[in-house]
Amino acid sequence: MPNSVVIIGDSPIPDRPSRDLIIYARDSGLNAxxxxxxxxxxxxxxDGPLTVIRDRPFKVDGVFLRSLGVLIDVETFFRRTITMRLIEESGTVVINPLDGLLRTRNKLETTVILxxxxxxxxxxxxxxxxxxxYEMAKSMKDVVIKPLQGSRGYGAVKVSDADIAFQIMRTLLTFKKPIYLQKYIEKPNRDIRVMVIDGEVFGCMIRVAPLGQWKTNVAQGAVGKPCTNIDKTVMELAVKSVEALDLIYGGVDIGEGKDGYVIFEVNGxxxxAELTAVTGRNPAKALVLSMMRRLKA
Ligand SMILES: Nc1ncnc2c1ncn2[C@@H]1O[C@H](COP(=O)(O)OP(=O)(O)O)[C@@H](O)[C@H]1O
Ligand SMILES: [Mg+2]
Structure with missing residues (x-):
């Protein structure tokens, strides 16, 4: 019997990375x-706690955990977390592991750990x-206010006036949202996205934002360019970040600040799509190989 793997996500139908994983997993002889x-x-x-789909035991060898959902209620989040934990504790290989994914989902926790x-x-x-x-926004001068969870740049704002920051932050609190405030790092209109898999750099691209824009997300119009002349230090920082969060793979966003490199976030x-277009290599293939190695171990 071939090993079975399931890609778990939030949307009713698989997104592009999930589809890539299915294709490469099937190519490699897995049931996916x-x-x-x-x-x-x-x-x-x-009989104890069990994960089921319509009363049929949910039992697979491996899971690629892509998403627990973004715009969900806290109780749904709790339900999904314990569901994934049960799957993991039953001996299923989970990539990325639940705890690692949860760490990266929380930008504040990621920043604290790094x-x-x-x-x-x-x-x-x-x-x-x-x-x-408000005091901190005043002393930091230029600040960025971001959603606590990854958002492809949506909703992140850069503010130079502490009173405008105050209005935004008070509104967030009114809607029961926490404040995640960062000093704005002066940088060229680009950053470096490094994809790390199993402790090694899989690929890298420079994300160039439209002129005058500070967000370098592809979703905000940035374009990926090949990584040429990138310092070895950047690669080392990326590998260490992914390791620090106990991830099997991660996409690390690194900015070139005046005082050195800064890690903006790690995506679990x-x-x-853009990295594949720029490097000509699809991470899904390497991730399926990583899964197969773990299934054999
Ligand atoms: N403190 C900051 N200073 C300067 N630029 C920032 C800062 N935080 C984020 N950015 C820019 O915005 C982009 C998106 O922020 P990020 O933290 O990666 O959140 P997400 O990608 O989840 O929206 C980063 O890649 C970076 O270009
Ligand atoms: Mg990012």
Whole structure:
């Protein structure tokens, strides 16, 4: 019997990375399909806790965990987390592991971990205290206010006036959202996206934002260019960041600040269409190989 792997995500139909994983997994002789996390239930009865799909045990050898959902209620988040934990604890190989993915989903936690491991990050405040946030926005001068979870650049704002920052931050609190405030790092209109898989650099691209724009997300109009003349230090920072968060793979966003490199974030389920176009190599292939190595071990 070939090994079975499932790609788990939030959307009813697989996105592009999920489809890539299915294709390469099937090419490699694995049974592969996509399942939205909302279809997997938890059942607790005399036989113990179990994950099921319509009362049929959900038992697979490997899972590529791509998303637990973004715009979801906290109770749905709890339900999905314990569902994934049960799957992981049943011995299924999970890439990325649940805890690693949760760390990257929370930008504040990522920043705290990276800093505590001595890696360079922007000065950051995570707070619900508006007066403190206001004081910090004043002292940092140019600030970035970002959603706490990855958002492809949507909703991140750069503000130079502490009172405008105040209005934005107070509105966030009104809607029960925390404040994630960072010092704005002066940088060229580009950053470096490094994809790390199994402790090695898989590929890299420079993301060039439209002139005058500070966000370098592809979703915000940035274009990927080949990584030429990139310092070895950048690659080392990327590998160390992914390792610090206990991830099997990750896409690391690194900026070239005046005082050195800074890590903006680590993506635990990055998109890779642009990287594939720029490098000519699809990470899905390497991820399937990584899965197969783990299934054999
Ligand atoms: N503190 C900052 N200073 C300067 N640029 C930033 C800062 N934070 C984010 N950026 C820019 O915005 C982009 C998006 O921010 P990021 O933290 O990666 O969030 P996401 O990609 O999840 O929206 C980064 O790639 C970077 O170009
Ligand atoms: Mg990013």
């Amino acid at each position: 399909m996509y399942v939205p996390i909302s279809r997997i239930s938890v059942k607790v009865d005399k 800093k505590s491991k001595g890696l360079p990050v922007p000065d950051t405040i995570g707070t619900e205290d508006i007066l403190y946030a 389920s990055p998109d890779w």
